[in-house]
Amino acid sequence: DTEVTQTPKHLVMGMTNKKSLKCEQHMGHRAMYWYKQKAKKPPELMFVYSYEKLSINESVPSRFSPECPNSSLLNLHLHALQPEDSALYLCASSQDGALARETQYFGPGTRLLVL
């Protein structure tokens, strides 16, 4: 099973709301990633968790807060977002850590609209 699941599929939120995105994988992978993707652009890395510890934060604004409760789950908590944060948010996982040779498996994404 090479599936990464993400919920919800779509999310609309106001600038004062608090919401969370959820990502799950059952492949036994030890690295998990959050990406942000704007239309017609490649994914931009936001965060990497390796062995449940935050290993990379790409200078993401604090209104995005990642959490890795266990090796299978990854959350992204959203608070006081701006309209420019509207995008497709992709989760990915890889087997052993954030290594160059690791294949990243992507979920279907959450389409976020901030009003």
Next chain:
Amino acid sequence: AQSVTQPDIHITVSEGASLELRCNYSYGATPYLFWYVQSPGQGLQLLLKYFSGDTLVQGIKGFEAEFKRSQSSFNLRKPSVHWSDAAEYFCAVGSSNTGKLIFGQGTTLQVKP
């Protein structure tokens, strides 16, 4: 710094025709190279990857890619395109310094009936 260039932003081919999508990378040692495909509103699906060995790599959905060190290229090919191949294609290199995936800007493939 490592980088990936996909020179073609948009390509249109007729169904049944052959396809080649170009990818050039900048990296000193042997790179870890990937091709991903993304259908509209979906996540990325791995088509194939190259780490070492045979420079012609076979992937899913009838795709193949050839690693050419002398040209710093990793072009994706398919002998006969199907309408369902219309999608966004991303070439990427794994950074040995950081473990990050460095993506090209993507190529949009349109398939004419």
